[in-house]
Amino acid sequence: MRNKYTGKTFIIEILAIILGLIFLVPFYYVIANSLKPFAEILTNTSALPSAFQWQNYVTAFERMDYLRVFKNSLMITVASNLMIVVFCSMGAYMLVRTKTKFSNFIFLLFVAAMVIPFQSIMIPLVKAASSFGLMNSIWGLVVMYLGFGSGLAIFLYHGFIKGIPVELEEAAIIDGCSTFGVFWRIVFPLLKPITVTIIILNSLWIWNDFLLPLLVLQDPSLRTIPLATFFFFGQYTKQWDLALAALMLSIIPLLIFFFSMQKHIIKGITSGSIK
Structure with missing residues (x-):
């Protein structure tokens, strides 16, 4: 029997729409001001925009050397995600299936590493x-992103792998499959929901990260998009029109992704719910 559409449902929908519009306000400011001349941004x-200033995007594209920093x-982002998924999935699998005090201790170390502020280890890291x-x-x-991303990835993989029946692996071993084959042929395909989640979380973090690339990458030819955007802010001038256009250029790939x-x-959520 279908639920009836009530006044309470209508109010909840209105509140959800209002909340969504509130979250979209910052996007409006970025998009609107990226299409204005600098003087108009300072005015209001x-x-x-009184007239769409598409030249901001052209200038920002050229000044950033966008193709190179992209x-x-x-x-x-791709290499870091690949290494995190491969090494952390295998590491979490061994920690789950090797039931020893040492495995539990190693897992606790990875979890504890998640709460260490990056700022406290910047100087020793460099x-x-x-x-x-x-x-x-x-x-x-x-390699550094692999180290910093391992804690969360192993924590998520660890919890997901515990829900996979051991009988599946035992049946594969009886059929002559090696431990390596059991993981890649049986276990890893079942990890798709959590793997997609980890890739999305890490992509948002790594793509937008500013501080670690600033510390590590000194060569201008190695700059990432956040570093290239930062250079629109000088000591005496702040080019908001170009900076906001550059910010939109950095957001577009993430939106497409x-x-x-x-x-x-959606498939990951549904498959995870019935696994």
Whole structure:
């Protein structure tokens, strides 16, 4: 029997729409002001543009060297996600299936690492990275993201793997499958819902991260999109028109990624609920 549409439902829908509009207000300011001349931004930030200044995007695209910084950001995000998914899924699997006090201790270390503020380890990190030759290197930055992202990824994988029946793995072993084969052929495909979640969370974090690339990447040719956007803010001038246009250029790839993954997110939620 279908639920009737009541006045309470109508009020909840209205409140949800209002809440959604409130969350969209910052996007309005960014989009509207990215299409204004600098003088008009200073005059009235809330009004719609009197004339759409598309030249802001062209200038920001050229000043940022957008194609280069986009390639750097994409390479760092994809490589970091790949390493986090591969190593953390295997690590979490062994921690779950190896039921020893040492495994529990290692898992607790990964969980404890999640609460350590990044600012408290910045200086030791830079010193250690310099000693190992990881500074001013995209792959060195990827290794650092693997380290910082492992805590949350292993925590999520660990909880999900505990819900996978061991009997599936035992049946595969009886059929002659190795431990490596059991993981990649049986377990890992079942981890798709949580893998999609981890990729989305890490992509949002790594793509928008500013502080770690600022510390590690000193070569201008290795700049990421957030670093390139930052250079529109000088000591004496702040180019808000170009900075907001650059910000929109950095958001667009993430929006495309999210909408392209939306189908997988919904499938992941439903498959996880009936697994």
